[in-house]
Amino acid sequence: MSDMSTSLNKFAEIETGEAFTLQNTRLLKVELSATTVMARSGAMVAYQGDVNFKHKGGGVGRMIKKAATGEGLRLMECNGTGEVFLANHAMLVHVVRLSNDSLTVSGENILAFETGIDWDVTRVKGGATGMLAGGLFNIHLKGNGLVALLSDGEPIRLDVAEAPTFVDPQAAIAWSGGVQTSLKTDMQAKSFIGMGSGESIQLAMSGQGWVLVQPSEGRQIVASK
Numbered sequence: 725m726s727d728m729s730t731s732l733n734k735f736a737e738i739e740t741g742e743a744f745t746l747q748n749t750r751l752l753k754v755e756l757s758a759t760t761v762m763a764r765s766g767a768m769v770a771y772q773g774d775v776n777f778k779h780k781g782g783g784v785g786r787m788i789k790k791a792a793t794g795e796g797l798r799l800m801e802c803n804g805t806g807e808v809f810l811a812n813h814a815m816l817v818h819v820v821r822l823s824n825d826s827l828t829v830s831g832e833n834i835l836a837f838e839t840g841i842d843w844d845v846t847r848v849k850g851g852a853t854g855m856l857a858g859g860l861f862n863i864h865l866k867g868n869g870l871v872a873l874l875s876d877g878e879p880i881r882l883d884v885a886e887a888p889t890f891v892d893p894q895a896a897i898a899w900s901g902g903v904q905t906s907l908k909t910d911m912q913a914k915s916f917i918g919m920g921s922g923e924s925i926q927l928a929m930s931g932q933g934w935v936l937v938q939p940s941e942g943r944q945i946v947a948s949k
Contacts, residue, residue, distance in 0.1 A: 733816055739814055750814050750817060752810045756802060761802050761838055764799060764836070769809050771807060775805075776802070776803050778819055779798070813874060816876075820871050827864075827899075832874075837872065840868060888928070890926040890927065895937050895941055903933040905930045907927065
C-alpha cells in the first residue's frame with residue numbers, strides 16, 4: 725500500500741452490516757440490501773452497486789398539504805442492492821430508532837427514514853398558512869424503524885415535563901410523541917411578526933417528552949450566481 729493510501733486510512737469506509745451507519749458526524753451510509761429508505765431529494769453524495777432512485781410525492785393528500793403550507797421537503801425513495809451515502813450541507817447527522825412510537829420533525833431537519841415508517845405533514849396549532857412555514861409545518865413520523873435527523877451544530881435535548889418550555893420554531897429539530905405544541909406570541913413585538921423576527925413567535929411545548937433544539941435558526945444557504 726502506498727504512503728498516500730496509508731495516510732487516507734482514517735477516512736476509510738466503516739462497515740457494520742447495519743441498515744444505517746454513520747461514516748462520520750456528517751455523513752450517513754444506508755445499506756439498501758437491509759432496508760429501503762425515503763431520503764430528502766438532493767441528499768445523495770455517492771452510491772455503490774445497483775441503486776434506484778424515485779421521486780415520491782407522498783400521495784395526493786400529502787401533496788395538497790405541502791402545497792397549502794409551503795412545506796419544502798421533497799423526498800426520493802432509494803432501493804436496490806447497493807449502498808447510498810447521504811448528507812446535507814455538511815450538517816450533523818443523528819440516527820434515532822422509532823419503536824412503535826411517534827416523532828415530529830421539522831422538514832428542514834430530516835435526512836432519511838425507513839419506508840416502513842408512516843409519515844404525514846402536520847401544522848402547529850394556531851399557525852397561519854405561510855407564517856414561518858419552515859418551523860410551523862412539520863413532518864409526523866409513526867411506527868417502527870430508523871430515522872436520520874440533521875442539525876446545524878450540536879443540539880440539546882430538553883425535558884418538556886420539567887418546566888414550561890418555549891423554543892424558536894426554526895431551532896426546534898424534533899420532539900417526541902407525548903409533546904403538545906402551540907404558538908406563543910410576544911405582543912410587545914407584534915409589529916415584527918411576519919418581518920423575519922423569529923423571537924416574536926415561539927413554540928410552546930407541554931406534556932410528557934422531550935424536544936431537540938439546535939444552536940441555530942437554520943442553515944442559510946446562499947445560492948450561487
